[in-house]
Amino acid sequence: MTSLPLPDSALPPVVSPEEWREAHRAMLVKEKEFTRAGDALAAQRRRMPMVRAEKDYRFVGAAGEVGLLDLFEGRRQLLVYRFFYDSDVNGWPDKGCPGCSYLADHVPHLAHLHAWDTSFAMVSPASQDQITRLKEHMGWEGTPWYTLVGDDFSRDFDVPEMFGINVFLRDDHDRVYRTYFVTGRGVESMLPTLGMLDLTALGRQETWEDTPEGRPQLPPYRAERHDEYA
Structure with missing residues (x-):
């Protein structure tokens, strides 16, 4: 990928090591506040x-x-995770939704989730033959991926189309409960690439960001299938 132009005027200011450490200490105070706010939100989520x-x-x-x-x-x-993979997708049936494909690339080694007594699966309207071929092509063999039977699950759990993450809990009597749902930017918790970019001086390089003048900014939601980046 070719780097976008970056004039000297768009670069962060150059300071002494002492000034940098002072700015870093001030940033850590704000980051600790952000971390604690996230902890408080997670605590509230656990009480839903x-x-x-x-x-x-x-x-x-x-x-x-x-x-x-x-x-x-x-x-x-x-x-x-309801993965958008059906006839409305550009490139069907050889390709899945670019954003969903981006997320599938970030699914962790599931042994880590399993160690916390938690499972993960993807679901789509596509057939198992289509899903198997796409998994093999994209390298997602380790992720359980099921074909939806009918529309009830998608309709009842707010994913009649596109994508979303539903969270469930099983009690000791094998009764199943829905505890949480998120879609849109809420799924970013599963996308460590974005978190890594947020640590950089240029950020995500998207037009919606509050970014100093002259820094690269391109249209948002630029996630691609990993075999299609220019």
């Missing part, structure tokens, strides 16, 4: 009520048809 998932939602996986409880794989918690 939940709603029981009453219907017999069905999915098809590599081993055949299963229910929502099976997606837990015996664990206590479950995150389900």
Whole structure:
């Protein structure tokens, strides 16, 4: 990727090591406030009520048809990402939604989630044959990915199209409850690339950011499938 022009006037000011450390200390104070605010928000999220998932939602996986409880794989918690992969996607059926593909690239080694008694799965309207081919092409073989049976799950859990993350909890009687849902920029917690860019002087380099004049700024939501970057 070719670097965009960056005139000297757009660069951060150059200061002495002592001045830099003073500015860094001031920034750490604000970052600690931000961290504590995030902790408080997470504490509030843990205190949200939940709603029981009453219907017999069905999915098809590599081993055949299963229910929502099976997606837990015996664990206590479950995150389900609705991946936008159907006939409305540009490049279908060889390609999935660019943004969803960007997120799928960031799914961690699931052993880490499993160690916290939590499972992760993706769901889409596409068939298992189509999903398997895309997983192999994109290198997502380690991520459980199920075919949605019918529209009830998507409609009931606010993902009739596009994308979103639903979070579920299983009690000791195998009753399943929905505890949380997020879409839009709320899924950024799963995208460490953006967090890494936020640490840099140029940031995400998108037009919506509050950025000093002259720094590179391009249209937002530039995430691509990893095999398509120029």
